[in-house]
Amino acid sequence: MADDGSGSRERHDHHFLIVVYGIQSHINPSRALAHRLTRLGVDDSIRATLCLSVSTHRRMFPSSNGADETTDGVISYTPYSDGLDNNSLPKTDEERARGRRVGFESLSSVIGSLAARGLPVTRVICTMVVPSLLDVALEHGIPLVVYWIQPAHVLAAYYHYFHGYGDLIASHAATDPAHEVSLPGLTRPIRVRDLPSFLADTTGSELTRILNDTIRELLEYVDRQRCKILVNTFDGLEPAVLAEMKRRLDVFVVGPMVGSSTEARLDLFKHDDVDRKRYMDWLDAQPEKSVVYVSFGSISKYKKQQMEEIVQGLKQCGRPYLLVVRKDGLEEDMMGYILESVQDQGMVVEWCNQLEVLSHTAVGCFVTHCGWNSTLEAVASGVPIIGVPNVSDQPTIAYLVEEEWLIGTKVERNSEGILTRKELARCIELIMGEGAKAINITERTKALKRLAQEAAVVGGQAERNLLYFLSSSCISCER
Template identity: 65%
Template sequence: MAVFWIQPATFLAAYYHYFHGYGELIASHAADPSYEVALPGLCQPLRIRDFPSFLVDTTGGEVGKLVNDAFRELFEFMDEQGHGAKFLVNTFDELEPAALAAMRRYLDVFAIGPLVGSSAEARIHLFDHAGADKKRYMEWLGAQPDMSVVYVSFGSIWTYSKQQMEEIAQGLRQCGRPYLLVVRKDGRQEDVSSCLDDAVLKGQGMVVEWCDQPAVLAHPSVGCFVTHCGWNSTLEAMALGVPVVAAPSMFDQPTNAYLIEQCVAGVRGERNGNGVFAGAELARCVELVMGSGARAVEIREGVEALKGMAREAAVSGGRADRNLRSFVTDTTIH
């Protein structure tokens, strides 16, 4: 049996070790975000805030329980398979060498990423985008200077409250940079029309309901990506060399944000006590990655290096291709 693991290897390590001797330690410190847990083989300890959110959930929510139970059952089943349990992981060896090496002690792990689509037409989408005017926003991007645009999208699942939308609009105004903001009609918890009307300031920005994200991230005018830090979005940013402002909320997002920091691919923004990503924090983070300071220079160099490694891994005959062929050969033999 093989599992297609769509999260990073570090996320796999966190869940694996939670159910193999570390659950009590992690759970007993779940209320302390800064507490560090050293997992076998990882170069750096994970703080509680870096763990998958459902593993350190102190609210007792039903969704977290269901997810954790599902993973527990998965690992119990895979344990019965012995070391022959195989995981195809959507990551690449150069991105997570320590985590992959560590997990290969326990499982047959094959890094086959980054799996990043290039054609909007060839991909499956969760929401209808037939009315999206790609020509309009791509022409707008083409009219902006290189590396000047702040691209903001919180994925296909996230819904915006009016308060969060107001904060994003405030942060974008404070940045004073051109921006492309994605807000689906069905992604709004409340009527946020007034926030959006106010957000489009004299041509400074554009608000769309959907966009071809890889095409946008590949555009030379895009200077940073403000994201919820889902793994697909994170990989796309890395593969296309775009600095990230991470605003994680749940599930794998805190772990993905940890990886972004570790790889010097961006900065992690802090949500306030109400779980809102404040406008002032958004503006601070954007300036850190798009400004002229040493941190911004370091991040731009970091994402360029990741872009090169991702491309080398993904090409025909590259590391991901060889890993996949090794999986097929190994599976056929067994």
């Protein structure tokens, strides 16, 4: 607030409209950001609305029928149409153009409706893949803020790919994916195969082309409009690359956005208190650092052969395990086989409160697809990682886990792309055994956990950086 000289104080109310792509990995970090922004305001001077696609809003709030605004008492949730309304990405240029047009109209309507209620939007925030919001920001003259919900290394990879390194990377992607490239800010050369998969894809996939075009357009918009970028990481995790990107872009480091194990979360996959009690009671009965926690996120689907190898590998390692398997994540009906294979060694659930599980003393390692939310939660909980990456930023994150941060290992698939039972059991023993590497990994996870907690605590670096972002945006906030 500013003093006008008469003793009264002028209000600088601001309203963030955070437009979120409707998958689990975008929703919870965006919700965490919205809550943190509002908490930093003075006398309700900062408001946040999470804007979700109609299909996602309907799934999260069934009673709303996908059309009504709702609230959790702090932030509001409102739907918009992305032109598809089935929670999918456009598969053709025609679908892309239609979705962009419909999204523009729908988001413009949301902004107009909020303004008519006396709640004008003063900043729009996007989570990387909402092209129509670029048009909306320009049309309505509202500053755009980018919320980068992947590692700073991935931001750097995309940025440099579209700023002079694209031809070099593309020339080696098909012929020599093990070729190492040196990108500004990275502490060491990185293999092409360890870059985000969409930058190293050689299949001619239409989805790859569309996603790369989207990121290219976003970065071009950022360059032209000098947009601020909020990155969900912390300085102690990626210091060199963050320092380099701050030289090139207006970057604010605001992570780790992982909330707390007791904080309410928004899940697209429902589980009730009975489910929670069952797996938490089971964890309570296990020895400290004994349990292998296995979850491959909210998108990946696995064929019968791969799930058989995973289940048998868990049995072979001989340690208790908690396996998360969604029925819609299986390409064939084999839940019965999985449940029959568990016997007394493990437990199978369809979904869980992941941060609560990772925070449990019984968990000794995390077998994960290396999505960024899952990885940050493991880092913040001090749990070693076994990386089973698939697409997007996951290969890069698995590389960072194993070679940069030294907090885990990455599996090697066979010539058919299958993670074998023998390889899974080997990696589990490597991480949870008593060898020198396991000891070193444990010490590294403890060190990074301390850094993550120091960054995330009230008054820590993440909060200070958010305050700096708010003050640089002329927004009233606590000092």
